[in-house]
Amino acid sequence: DVKVTQSSRYLVKRTGEKVFLECVQDMDHENMFWYRQDPGLGLRLIYFSYDVKMKEKGDIPEGYSVSREKKERFSLILESASTNQTSMYLCAGGRDYGYTFGSGTRLTVV
Amino acid sequence: GDSVTQMEGPVTLSEEAFLTINCTYTATGYPSLFWYVQYPGEGLQLLLKATKADDKGSNKGFEATYRKETTSFHLEKGSVQVSDSAVYFCALPSGGSYIPTFGRGTSLIVHP
Numbered sequence: 683d684v685k686v687t688q689s690s691r692y693l694v695k696r697t698g699e700k701v702f703l704e705c706v707q708d709m710d711h712e713n714m715f716w717y718r719q720d721p722g723l724g725l726r727l728i729y730f731s732y733d734v735k736m737k738e739k740g741d742i743p744e745g746y747s748v749s750r751e752k753k754e755r756f757s758l759i760l761e762s763a764s765t766n767q768t769s770m771y772l773c774a775g776g777r778d779y780g781y782t783f784g785s786g787t788r789l790t791v792v
Numbered sequence: 793g794d795s796v797t798q799m800e801g802p803v804t805l806s807e808e809a810f811l812t813i814n815c816t817y818t819a820t821g822y823p824s825l826f827w828y829v830q831y832p833g834e835g836l837q838l839l840l841k842a843t844k845a846d847d848k849g850s851n852k853g854f855e856a857t858y859r860k861e862t863t864s865f866h867l868e869k870g871s872v873q874v875s876d877s878a879v880y881f882c883a884l885p886s887g888g889s890y891i892p893t894f895g896r897g898t899s900l901i902v903h904p
Contacts, residue, residue, distance in 0.1 A: 686835075713890055724896040725881075732890050740891070772835050778824060778885035781892055783835035 685709075686775050688784035695791050701760040703787050705773030713777055714756040716740075716748065719770040719786075731756055763791045794819045796882050798895035805872055805902050813867040813898045815856075815882035825849075825858055825865040828881040830897070836881060839867075872902045 689704035707714065716728045717740075727740030729748040737748050745767060749757045756775075760767055768791045773784040799814040817825065824843045828836040840849035845860035854869045865882060882895040 725894050727891060730890060738890070774836075780826065780838050780841065783837070786833070786835045
């Protein structure tokens with residue numbers, strides 16, 4: 683089975699910390715995505731990448747950055763965590779034939 | 793641009809009831825269509841898909857038919873179970889923009 687693996691299911695971080703969320707896929711997908719999911723707001727795209735070292739802003743990139751040095755790994759970085767970044771973060775990979783999601787990281791910023 | 797509209801939830805049903813979750817879309821051409829399911833605390837999983845008009849996707853007792861005339865892809869199940877309680881997302885692939893389009897999600901709650 684194809685897999686997208688997010689390194690942590692739950693994280694608790696302090697305000698102002700730099701936070702790294704890691705995502706690894708084994709499908710050789712070019713396209714990878716980071717979403718955040720909040721109650722009543724659906725999925726909101728933070729960043730996506732269509733190739734190594736290529737990245738594009740999504741709908742809500744402020745306060746985030748990403749890194750894609752290798753095809754299989756797409757990292758989301760919170761430069762200085764704030765309480766309004768407490769959320770569920772979902773990584774996905776795929777193309778028009780379908781998308782595979784990781785299990786999600788529930789991040790709490792205190 | 794492309795868009796997906798889903799009925800708002802929550803949808804609350806008793807076990808063994810019939811389920812319909814409506815989904816309509818706007819897109820250029822005739823893309824594939826997807827339904828994803830998200831169980832509590834998990835990521836999204838592909839539930840079923842249809843790749844062309846009049847195709848019926850099916851999985852785990854769920855079905856959806858790609859209706860080009862009405863631009864719809866409604867999800868149905870004849871007899872829901874408590875274990876079907878989840879959030880369901882209708883989605884379009886990206887076309888030429890890399891970015892898929894997801895509906896807002898419909899929460900289903902099934903009571904015993």
